[in-house]
Amino acid sequence: MSSNLGRFLDLADVGREGVLDLLKLALKLERQPDPQALAGKILGLVFLNPSLRTLASFQAGMARLGGTSFVITPGQGTWALETRMGVAMNGGAAEHIREGLPVLASYCDALGIRAFADGKDLAADLADQNFLAMAALVDKPLINLESAINHPCQALADWKTLDDVGVPTRAKFVLSWVNHPRALPLAVPAAVVHMAALRGHEVVVLRPEGYALPPEIIERARRAAAESGGSVTETSERAAALRGAHVVYAKEWGSTAHYGDATRDLELRAGLGDWQVREPWFSHAAPDCRLMHCLPVRRNVAVADEVLDGPRSLVLREAHNRLLVQIAVLHRLLARSST
C-alpha cells in the first residue's frame, strides 16, 4: 500500500515490502500508541454481511487512534442495497449502491465495505465484480472488510501471527479444507494461500476431491511464491500433506466442482465428516505444529475442542492481531504523517 494510494483492498497490491512495513508500524503502535493520531477522523463501516471481529475491531481501532466510526448494515435499520446495474428497482431493495456508497463516503474520511460472494457465478466471484463495482463508487480511502475473493485484513493479521510465534518463512504451511454445515465463500482460502506464499512458505492446499481451489487462485499464489522463494501445491492426500507441517490452517469452503449448487455440495460433504481437525492429524507433523483459523469456527465440526483448547491453537491471537494490524492500516491511510 503506497501511502498515497489510499486503499487497502488486497495484499498483492501492498506487496511483500509493504506488508513488512505495515507490520513494523503495527508493532510500533502497539508499543507506543498514538492516541490522537486520528482525532476528528471518521470511518464509515458498511456491512452487507454479518461480522464480529471486523465489526468490533475496526470500531476499537479507530477509538484507539482517537477517531470515531459509524456502522451501516443494509437491511437492518438501513434500506437494503441494490448492487446490479441498469435494473428497474421494483423489488425489495430501496436504494442502489450508486447512490448509497458515494453518499456514505461523503460523510466520512475512509470507508470499509464487507460484501461476501454471491456464490452463484464462480467467474464473477473470482473477478470480485461486486466489490470492485462498489470500490469504483468510492472516492475516499477504502478498506476491504472481506469481499467475494479477498480478506486482506485477515491475511495481514495471520502474517503477524506467524511472526509473533516465530514460524520461519520457509516452514511448511498446510491450508486444509474442513467440513461445515454448508458451502462458504473462497475469500479466506484465497487470501490465506496467497499470504502464505508471499511470506515464502512451502504451501500445501489439502482438500477432498470436488474442493480444489480454482486455478486462478493457485496461479496467483504461485506468482507470490515465485517472488518470495516459496511454493504452492495441492493434494487430497492428508497424511503426506501433514507430514512435517509447521502450520495447519483450517478453513471451510464450498465445492468448486459444483459451485453454486448447494444440493450437490451437501451430498459431497455428507461423506466428509472426517475432515475435522483432530489431535491425531498432528501425529506426523513437526513438533509444535500450530493450528490456525480465521474464526468463526464450528467446534467439533470443523475443528475439535481438543485442538482449539490445546496449546497448538493460535486462533485467539489471530483475532487479536486483527485489531493490531488494522490500527496500522488506519494510521497509514488517515494519519497526517505515518511513517
Next chain:
Amino acid sequence: MSSNLGRFLDLADVGREGVLDLLKLALKLERQPDPQALAGKILGLVFLNPSLRTLASFQAGMARLGGTSFVITPGQGTWALETRMGVAMNGGAAEHIREGLPVLASYCDALGIRAFADGKDLAADLADQNFLAMAALVDKPLINLESAINHPCQALADWKTLDDVGVPTRAKFVLSWVNHPRALPLAVPAAVVHMAALRGHEVVVLRPEGYALPPEIIERARRAAAESGGSVTETSERAAALRGAHVVYAKEWGSTAHYGDATRDLELRAGLGDWQVREPWFSHAAPDCRLMHCLPVRRNVAVADEVLDGPRSLVLREAHNRLLVQIAVLHRLLARSST
C-alpha cells in the same frame, strides 16, 4: 429556530430569516470547522423506521463537532415501542413511549426522532399526531428526523443545494410525483413544497389524478409563498408544468384520494408507469434544468439511470448537504455559543 427554542422540528418554525442564518452558519462551519464545539455532548438518535443518510450523517455530524451519539432502533435489539395512549399493553410492544422517550432524553443532551406516518388516517398524519405526542415527552433539544408530515433536515439541505448551484429564488420549481412499487408518506413532498415556496419559487406540483396533495399542505405552502413572493399551483399537465422549469424535484407518495387503501393505490399506479423522470422530460425545460430527489430513489422506476447519472442530477450534493446543514443545526442547538 430561535436559539433558546432548542427544537428543530419544522422549517416553518425557523422562518425565512432563520433559515438564511442557519445556512450561513453551515457555510462558516464548512470553511472553519469547530471540532471541539460539542466535546462531551451526546446526541440520542431514535429510529422507528429505516434510515441511511440520517443515521450516518447525524453520527458523522456529532463526531465532526467533537461530540458522540447513540442509536436506538426499537424492535431491533431494543423493545418495540407502543405509541398509543391509554391502551392495555398486552401485545407485541414491551415499552411505551411515555417511558422510553423521557428515559432516553435523560441520557443525552439532545434527541432526534424518526417516526414515519402510519399511512392509515390522513387527518392524523397531517396533524403529525404521533410525532407531536412524542415531542411532548422530551424535555431536551429535539430534532425531527422525519415525521409523518415533515422532514426539515431534508428541506434545509435542499435549500442549501439550490443555493450551491445558483438556482435563483424566482425560478420555476416543479415537484413531480413519480412512481414507486408502493405508497410512500407525504413527509418529503410536504416539506419540499413548503421549502420551495418559502425560498420564493414559482412552485408547480405535478401529479396524476388521485395524487393531489391535501389542501392543508398546499395552503401551508401558499402562506410561505406569500411571505416570500412565490406561488404554488398544482396540475396534472406534465408538458405545461415542465415548460421553462429550472428544477424538477422528483418524489414518490401514496394516493391521497385513497389514503391508506393499498389495493386501490396499487391499481392506480399500475397505469402510471410513464411517471418516471427520463431525459425527454427536460426537452422544454430551462437550459440546465436540475433534477433533485431526497433519496433513496428507485432507479428506472422513479428516475431513469440516464438522468441520475447525467449532469442534471443534484442528488449526491443534496445528500452531502444533509451533513453540512445538520452540523449547523447541532451547533445551534448544543454549542455553548453559536452565532
Next chain:
Amino acid sequence: MSSNLGRFLDLADVGREGVLDLLKLALKLERQPDPQALAGKILGLVFLNPSLRTLASFQAGMARLGGTSFVITPGQGTWALETRMGVAMNGGAAEHIREGLPVLASYCDALGIRAFADGKDLAADLADQNFLAMAALVDKPLINLESAINHPCQALADWKTLDDVGVPTRAKFVLSWVNHPRALPLAVPAAVVHMAALRGHEVVVLRPEGYALPPEIIERARRAAAESGGSVTETSERAAALRGAHVVYAKEWGSTAHYGDATRDLELRAGLGDWQVREPWFSHAAPDCRLMHCLPVRRNVAVADEVLDGPRSLVLREAHNRLLVQIAVLHRLLARSST
C-alpha cells in the same frame, strides 16, 4: 467491589459498604463530572437480549467520561453465539462463546454482557450457569448487564433512587408480583429483594400462589437482611402486605411452581388480571408510598396509567439513575485513580 477485583457482577460481592462508596462516587461525579477520566478507554457491550436503558445508558456513560464503546448483538449483524460446551456446532450458531467472548475482550478495556435466563431449568438459572461460564472466558473488567438471576446495575440504581427521595432504610418495602402477557425471568426480583434487604428494609414479597420466589433467592436476601437489620417475608395476602408500605416495587416474573412450562404459567396468570397496580392498592399504605419498576412496563397490564402518571411513580428517576450509578461503576473499574 474492591477496586482491584475489576468486576461488577453482583451487589453481594460489593457489599453494603462498597455500595455506599459507589453511591458517594456517583453523587460526586454528578456534581463534578470527570469528562476525561476514561479518555482512550473502550467498553465492549454484548447484548444476547434486547435492551433500551442499558444499551443507551452505558454508551452515554462512557461518553460522559471521555471514553467510547462498541455494541455487539449476536444474531443481528453478528453471528449467533453458541453457549453450550462440547456440542458439535452443526446448527444455527456460527460462533462459540469460547472464541467470541475472549476475542471481544481483547478489543476493549472492559466488557459488559447481557444474557437472560433460558427459563427452562430453574437450578441452572439460579446458579447463573450460563453467565458464569461466559464470565470465566473474559480476562478484562466485566459488568453484568443482566444475567439469568442478577441485575446489579438496576439494583444499584434503585438503591440510589430510594436515597434520592429519602426513603428511610427501615421502611417497609413491598416487592409485588404483577401480571404480564408471558413469563419473565427472575433476575430483577432476585436482585431487588436482595438490594432492599441489604439496605435494611422490612421486605415483603407479595405474590400469588404459584409465584413464590425460590428459597435460594429468599435465603440469600435474608443473609443480606441479617447484615443490615432488615427482614424478608413472603405472602399472598395483598391487603396485609400493602398496609403501611413505603414503597411498592412492581415486577413481573414467571411461575416458579411450573418453571419453564409456558402453558401452565399462562393458565395460572389468566386468572390473575387483578394483579395490576392501581391507585386503590395504596389506600392503606403509608402516605406518599412510592411506586417503583425497573422498566419496560406494560401499561394497564402490570401497572395502571393512573399510577405511572401520578406523583408516586419513581420509574423515570430509577431509569435516569442507571446512568449515574453506571458512571460510578465505570469510573471505579477503569479510571486511573478512582477514590
